[in-house]
Amino acid sequence: MKYKLILIVFLFVGITSCKKDNGTKVLYLGHSLPQTHPVHKGILEFQKALEKKSNGTLSVKIFPDGQLGSEREVLELLQIGSVAATKVSAATLSNFVPEYHILGIPYLFRDKEHQFEVLEGKIGKxxxxxxxxxxxRGLCYYDAGSRSFYTSNKAIRTPEDLKGLKIRVMNNQMAINMVNALGGSATPLSYGELYTAIQQGVVDGAENNPPSFVSSNHYEICKYYTIDQHSSIPDVLLIGTKYWESLTEQEQIWVQAAADESAQAEKIFWNESVEECMAISKKAGVEIIIPDKSLFAEKSKSVVEEFLKEFPEMAPIVNEIKNN
Known part of the structure; x- marks a missing residue:
């Protein structure tokens, strides 16, 4: 903690003064993911592209592995100008920017192609x-896959199979409502406690994407993985407006172009990771189940209705996405 505080003070002094070192302006970027993660690889592409486009006048210093704090903590650092950029889940960002709630609606996107048509089109921008x-300020979206159910002792083939099962979810109201609507018992729980909780029967399973399923080693204790893809919440590459406004117009163009390039590269890294993780899961004896997703989508309609009652101003955007 002491090291983190010292580091943050150092960053604050460097960024708010727009200090340059040998003619290079440094963009400090912190995130919580490990360096093996496909999204981190995408961020490395952002770093490389920006330095190339700016001919070395803009550089990116990356602090991965939560060195600067949790997603929420780093977002707050961006707001006050202590850090220039970060990558966070749209779910976390929705606590700051209400419109991001929309991207967590279950079965909002028909498929991956539809998702990125929306995200990279006028609605997403x-x-x-x-x-x-x-x-x-959002720069681009990174593919964070789709979340699906995995369980230790009972296969989920239809929504009825969720009855009586305790499913760990993020501490997010829409995720909680969705699992409950499908007949399960949503159980918010720290991700770090989840392996032991499944092992000891505190919960019967959880929901996440294939890279997380494997990197967390949950495939060792959960032998059923139902690819229902109930939510496809992207990650977002952000830059603090305080830092953005310190850049020249040309520098802003370079930053945005580098972000756009990195988003396309990250999609490739993500797909490669999913293929690898699915192969690892199958080899470990996990049964991969491909259910009829329409059954799950139908039962989760009440979640969308509740959301639109709370945020009626979001209805036009939701409708536009569905009709896209």
Whole structure:
């Protein structure tokens, strides 16, 4: 903790003064993912592209592995200008920018192609821009896959199979509502406690994407993986508006172009990781189940209705996405 505080003070002094070292302006970027993660590889592409486009006048210093704090903590550092950029889940970002809640709606996207048509089109760009009034300017979306159910002792083939099962979810109201609507018992729990909780029967399973399923070693104790893909919440690459406004117009163009390039590269890294992790899971004896997703989508409609009652102003955007 002491090291982290010292580091943050150092960053604050460097960034808020727009200090340059040998003619190079440094962009400090912190995130919570390990360096083996496909999203981190995408960020490395952002680093490389920006330094190339700016001919070395802009550089990126990356602090991975949560060195600067949790996603929420780093977002707050962006808002006050202590850190220039970060990568967070749209789910976390929704606590700051309400429009990001939309991207967590279950079965919002028909498939991966539809998802990125929306995210990389006018709707997605509009949501990225909404963060500016909260000092969090969105640059691009990174593929974070789709979340699906995995369980230790009972296979989930239809929503009825969720009855009586305790399923760990993020501490996110929409995720909680979705599992409950499908007939399960949503159980918010720290991710770090989840392996032991499944092992000891505190919960019967959880939901996440294939890279997380494998990197957490949950495939060792959960032998059923149901690819229902109930939510496809992207990650978002953000830059603090305080830092953004310190850049020249040309520098802003370089930053945005580098982000766009990195997003396309990250999609490839993500797909490669999913293929590798699915192969690892199958080899470990995990049964991969491909259910009829329409059954799950039908039972989760009440979650969307509840969301639109709470946020009626979001209805036009939701409808536009569905009709895209």
């Amino acid at each position: 509009s949501i990225l821009e909404k963060g500016s009034k909260f000092w969090l």
